[in-house]
Amino acid sequence: MIEVGGNSSANAIYEAHVPDGVKPGPDASSEQRTKYIRSKYEHQEFLKPGLKISNKSVPQPSPPKENSFHAPSSSSNPTPKPECLDGAIGHLKITVLQGANLAVRDMLSSDPYVVLQLGEQKAQTTIMRSNLNPIWNEDLMLSVPEDYGPVKLQVFDYDRFSADDIMGEAEIDIAPMLTSAMAYGDASMFGDMQIGKWLKSHDNALLEDSTVNIVDGKVKQEVSLQLQNVESGMIYLEIEWIPP
Numbered sequence: 001m002i003e004v005g006g007n008s009s010a011n012a013i014y015e016a017h018v019p020d021g022v023k024p025g026p027d028a029s030s031e032q033r034t035k036y037i038r039s040k041y042e043h044q045e046f047l048k049p050g051l052k053i054s055n056k057s058v059p060q061p062s063p064p065k066e067n068s069f070h071a072p073s074s075s076s077n078p079t080p081k082p083e084c085l086d087g088a089i090g091h092l093k094i095t096v097l098q099g100a101n102l103a104v105r106d107m108l109s110s111d112p113y114v115v116l117q118l119g120e121q122k123a124q125t126t127i128m129r130s131n132l133n134p135i136w137n138e139d140l141m142l143s144v145p146e147d148y149g150p151v152k153l154q155v156f157d158y159d160r161f162s163a164d165d166i167m168g169e170a171e172i173d174i175a176p177m178l179t180s181a182m183a184y185g186d187a188s189m190f191g192d193m194q195i196g197k198w199l200k201s202h203d204n205a206l207l208e209d210s211t212v213n214i215v216d217g218k219v220k221q222e223v224s225l226q227l228q229n230v231e232s233g234m235i236y237l238e239i240e241w242i243p244p
Contacts, residue, residue: 013183018046088143090181091242092118092174094151096125098135102233105157105165106130112167114235117152118142127158148174153235155227168227170205170235173198180212181219181241188217195219207234 015023022039024032039045096114104110109130116123121142128134142151151174155167180196181187196212198204198221207224214220219241227233 013047014040014044015046087146088244089146089148090144090178090244092142092144092151093240093242094123094140094142095238095240096136096138096140097236097238098133098137099155100133100234100236102132102134102155102227103167103230104132105167110165110167111158112155113158115154115156116140116142117154118148119145144174144178148178150174153225155230155233155235166230168230168233170225170228172223172225172237172239173204174239176210177212177219177221177239177241181243184214184219187214187219190214190217192216198223 022036024036028036094116096116099112099114102110102112109132111127111129112131112134113127114125114136123140123142125136125138125140128136151172152169153172154169156164157167158164176196176198184190184195192213192215194211194213198206198210198212200206200209205225205228207226210221210223212219212221221239223237223239225235225237227235
């Protein structure tokens, strides 16, 4: 219920098509209430036609490995394209907006770039030379497999003659967005509204709660992250769900 925006939003999904006289009234017995609740959530009898919400467990992230990824020259800026993996359930367009107060890894500054990883896929931004508050506004695309986990984000400092230095990392839980997007189906049929939320907690890198919204017929989410395992640094993103 939290992921789809609370009780009212959950009811809008799970009670979209309740026949007259089926929903228990104030004087209904415990047996009638239990039957209705199981029909509503477990059997999903009142959803929009053709909609089925799966509740799969999200795999845990693998332990971090030593960085062996090296960025290409900052002069290259290819147009991002979906990898269209077999069995992909859709795509994420992740706009890396900007970084703030990033860590110093050279003499007085750093040459940062961002790497996103989902499963075996990797996508990266261009390198921003000597900039601790870079503005990328750069779109990266990732295919979403059926057994998706979190998106891993890492920031590196580009070094020409040695391995690139890590400048912090974070994980993006995409389950709230995908759960909400699949529950509502065709977002173009709805007006602008909030449909879900990823809540800030001590277990994640969020700077603040991140809401999932339908905006101009598209499912979008703004994410602000405090980089982990580093002395300082924040990254700001916008994520858009692109259905297959």
